[in-house]
Amino acid sequence: MASIKDVAAEAGVSVATVSRVLNSHPSVSPDAQRRVLAAVDVLGYRPNAVARSLRTDQTRTLGLVISDVLNPYFTELARFVEEEARALGYSVIIGNADEQPDLQEHHVRTLLDRRIDGLLVSPADGSSPLTPGAAGSGTPMVFVDRCIQGVDVPVVRADGRDAIRDLVAHLHRLGHRRLAIIAGPAATTTGNERVEAFREALREHGLALPDAYIGQGDFQTDSGRRATERFLALPEPPEVVFAADNLMALGALDAIRARGLRVPQDIGLAAFDDIPWFLHTDPPITAIAQPTGELGRAAVRALVDLIEGRSPQSVTLPARLVVRSSCGERASNPRSNL
Amino acid sequence: MASIKDVAAEAGVSVATVSRVLNSHPSVSPDAQRRVLAAVDVLGYRPNAVARSLRTDQTRTLGLVISDVLNPYFTELARFVEEEARALGYSVIIGNADEQPDLQEHHVRTLLDRRIDGLLVSPADGSSPLTPGAAGSGTPMVFVDRCIQGVDVPVVRADGRDAIRDLVAHLHRLGHRRLAIIAGPAATTTGNERVEAFREALREHGLALPDAYIGQGDFQTDSGRRATERFLALPEPPEVVFAADNLMALGALDAIRARGLRVPQDIGLAAFDDIPWFLHTDPPITAIAQPTGELGRAAVRALVDLIEGRSPQSVTLPARLVVRSSCGERASNPRSNL
């Protein structure tokens, strides 16, 4: 592949001049510029980003470490992140942690080795040592969706508290009293927060959240299935199951079907995270929607602010309840929540 | 961030020795090795992958350009690709083309600029000039899922012909005669092939595929919706709609619902690409499943073969029909297709 030297030779100028033309530096004569551009064209030259990065100490690349690419919520987030980053002139390298702390470590390390300009992380596990360490390594970093307590890094996330309160009110209005939750891993902030918000909302209605109604999940389909099976085996099973993410809701649906039960007649189901498929499940699933696009864009903007020396603030956006029919009542206007 | 020089100084050796230790070169004294390792530890040194890549002319990175990350099929493919690549010591950078040729160009160019060691592409559009050009650029390349005719590059893909024949036979057995297809873009091989296989399978049953029963889609949800609306407005609408990918099937389901029709009583629906959600839609959707994991792994192995100087062959794996109930008959044993 042609290098800057080849271009310089072809154009009859020095590499310095070629570099200046390529970086649109002002002091280049029109003639030299023309010759360089022609040489670039002839040779099909493309600057070597690796060499450039080494010299300039910037890669114009952002790292994004997400907990699980197969989760449509994160896929969507990743898409928006890439879009916004591209608009700002950055590329994005995605690392998929698959909810495994050591995989998360691996990706953070790899990305840091590549000298990415900034890191966007949705930590799978707060207790892993490297990720906080990365914060201290001087690489700009922003948490998205989830965070690690006690690490001083801007966080961009959605607050589901109000939406969960709305959900519980909705369920209470429908006459449901025995409400269960499938929680995420205790190591994640989103795992804890959603349980706490749920518990608090229940308390406002004079309801308790017994331990038996808290299923321990890990944000993966299987754990939703297992937790639901345990609920259904209880002497007094819950009337509604609320899954803390969409994959566990899918697992819950599996488990309910396998028992030969129907939603919502026999048991209600609601989920955190709304995805297009929830409209088409049997029945359509009531869910809490996060403003994924805004989240992704805000996260990139915060990170780029950090990289370019401005100081960003943390961002918290509201989530909202989308009522469908999986808890016992079809939304009054079925088209309204499409 | 500490560089190799700092480590050399700290350990009291030259940079050459440090490099040798880091690359486990044989001729280093145990003493020097110990001192270097200690220095690495003290400084928290990590080799700069950018500098290393510049010198060695290899990045140990693969590029993967896919047509649409939001399509669960591609997401899954990407996951398996990353997994296999990691096992072989490579990282993966994903570029999402969003079915737009110019975005695809952008990503291919960016990846090439980064001097990735190899490129895995699922071309959104065969007519774009850069991607074939990239093949000539000396960067190893493999097509996955889709290919560009006339470009001499190994292809790893699934052949849906037999599965489509099975599907048509299944539909015929159920008494359906008016079968329509929502095709993918004509510029993609998968777009054409599926229509041709469908047409051929129909012919075997003495059925025709009138133009009115071929909807032009672009593998996106909306196009599935629009094509289906057109089908339903026909004086004699089809009895079954076969969508050439899962997103268009989703759109078709939307359109059918919006008309107040029921699946499968009023109209049947089948899709190419099977995804977990199809089990939980109303009704569960009959689909053609690709061996995504095998596809992703085979693609990476072929690419790495190419990179490391072995000569890989193209791979074609069979897809298979998964019968559910969206075409009029519940599978005999509902658990058998989970």
Add this chain to the structure above:
DNA sequence: ATCGTCGCTGTAATCGATTCCACGGCTCTG
């Protein structure tokens, strides 16, 4: 005693870019 060999180490070139500095030639000014 001398020479070759072997093991270990350091010096320096190199990868492909960016950028500081100096220099030659020109114009402008006093």
Add this chain to the structure above:
DNA sequence: CAGAGCCGTGGAATCGATTACAGCGACGAT
């Protein structure tokens, strides 16, 4: 007309690694 200033340009240092080559002791063989 001399000196200052500016413009365009090239030479060379630099980023952080890898690696060819040479040097240097120690040791064994002759």
